[in-house]
Amino acid sequence: MQFSILATDFNSNARAGIMEFSHGYVETPVFMPVGTIGAIKGVSHETLAEVIGAQIILANAYHLYLRPGMDVVQSAGGIHRFSTWNKPILTDSGGYQVYSLSPIRKISEEGVHFRSHIDGSPHFFSPENVIEIQMKIGADIIMAFDECTPWPCTYDYAETSLHRTHRWLDRCHAHFENTQPYYGDAQVLAPIVQGSTFAELRKISAEYVTASGMPLNAIGGLSVGEPVEEMYAMTSLVCDILSKEKPRYLMGVGTPANILESISLGIDMFDCVLPTRNARHGLLYTWEGVINIKNEKWRNDHNALDEQGCSWSRKYSRAYLRHLVQSNEILGAMIASVHNLCFYQDLLRVARRHIIEGTFRIWKDKTVPALEQRL
RNA sequence: GGGGGUGCGCCGGAGUUGGAGAGCCGGGCCAGACUGUAAAUCUGGUGUCUCUGACUGAAUAGGUUCGAGUCCUAUCACCCCCA
Numbered sequence: 001m002q003f004s005i006l007a008t009d010f011n012s013n014a015r016a017g018i019m020e021f022s023h024g025y026v027e028t029p030v031f032m033p034v035g036t037i038g039a040i041k042g043v044s045h046e047t048l049a050e051v052i053g054a055q056i057i058l059a060n061a062y063h064l065y066l067r068p069g070m071d072v073v074q075s076a077g078g079i080h081r082f083s084t085w086n087k088p089i090l091t092d093s094g095g096y097q098v099y100s101l102s103p104i105r106k107i108s109e110e111g112v113h114f115r116s117h118i119d120g121s122p123h124f125f126s127p128e129n130v131i132e133i134q135m136k137i138g139a140d141i142i143m144a145f146d147e148c149t150p151w152p153c154t155y156d157y158a159e160t161s162l163h164r165t166h167r168w169l170d171r172c173h174a175h176f177e178n179t180q181p182y183y184g185d186a187q188v189l190a191p192i193v194q195g196s197t198f199a200e201l202r203k204i205s206a207e208y209v210t211a212s213g214m215p216l217n218a219i220g221g222l223s224v225g226e227p228v229e230e231m232y233a234m235t236s237l238v239c240d241i242l243s244k245e246k247p248r249y250l251m252g253v254g255t256p257a258n259i260l261e262s263i264s265l266g267i268d269m270f271d272c273v274l275p276t277r278n279a280r281h282g283l284l285y286t287w288e289g290v291i292n293i294k295n296e297k298w299r300n301d302h303n304a305l306d307e308q309g310c311s312w313s314r315k316y317s318r319a320y321l322r323h324l325v326q327s328n329e330i331l332g333a334m335i336a337s338v339h340n341l342c343f344y345q346d347l348l349r350v351a352r353r354h355i356i357e358g359t360f361r362i363w364k365d366k367t368v369p370a371l372e373q374r375l
Numbered sequence: 376g377g378g379g380g381u382g383c384g385c386c387g388g389a390g391u392u393g394g395a396g397a398g399c400c401g402g403g404c405c406a407g408a409c410u411g412u413a414a415a416u417c418u419g420g421u422g423u424c425u426c427u428g429a430c431u432g433a434a435u436a437g438g439u440u441c442g443a444g445u446c447c448u449a450u451c452a453c454c455c456c457c458a
Binding site: 032034037041042058060063092093095096097099100101104116117118143148192218221225249251253258270271272273274276277278280281283292294295325326328329330332333 | 404405407410412416417
């Protein structure tokens, strides 16, 4: 993987760059739509590439491992061939599921025993087999196996978890170095900074991750319920420590405003379920603010969803989308998802342009309040 | 025209052997939540008011009773059967 920084903002830590993978280029800062099971819910790959213009997407090792299973993905020749998405893909390790499926798992030094959320069957994830699974999936970027700590959590818990995550990182690294890619395409392993909202722990973790010398670094364990100020504080602190020459990935973030603020702190990569999940629940993001399309006030609004949006957003009306979402029609979820992903894509594209022009900070300060309006 | 049956919330069900209803379930509707997706999910509201509490309410009008959504009478509406 190659990463080049093309421009840096004058009044913030924002930077614009480009990453090169065996499956293509990715311009940063970038938003990666979340396709947990190898599909962005409700959005075809054609639409994703041609209408939305996504450059890289996420998939999840935990979910693909449980279903359809590694045998299927491997016999297809990896996730790119299996899904027909031939641009870069990042797989999450399942560390987040250790957090979100906490009632049905048990963490030990060796790894995590858990039950399938699908059929209750018992399974075991270790740093080694999670790397193995992700190499078999064949994503361009694979994530270290970590524990995403819940918020709030005690200092002691965060510290214990943090050191275990670091030991797991070393095991991930070792297994990664000793394994050849299954499909001949280069893969990179990304370590994850943890430490909850404790500055001291975040610093230790950022230094540990930096010392591991990997080509792309991630920040995890944020946007799990903590106040946004704490999220920004931790992100800022960690960005100052992580290598400036390497891409920084803030996992699971966030709202449009979160993304712009985090870019200004030095983040290059984002992923979040909000644009797709909220789309299915009727929330649309626009430059003027957030629209709840289910609200009665749109009932007879035959204007376009968003005049500044993509071809779909300019074509379909608010009243029509309200009707579709109201009726629980699949097409409603599809249109809303495409709209939101297009908006996120646009947001990042405009942000990048301002970074290159050196006007990011000013533009960001002016834009964020508008993004947070409710329409 | 005769006989029988049924009437309560926006809708559909359930239920009430004369004994505490603003009240069960589902739907609709109105809002809210959602951040490395166990999520096309979840939560709340949905008679009126001067709203931490009151008031009105079981088709309508009477009646019996300590007490009526429940029993009686009349009227109205709808459904079924006969002519």
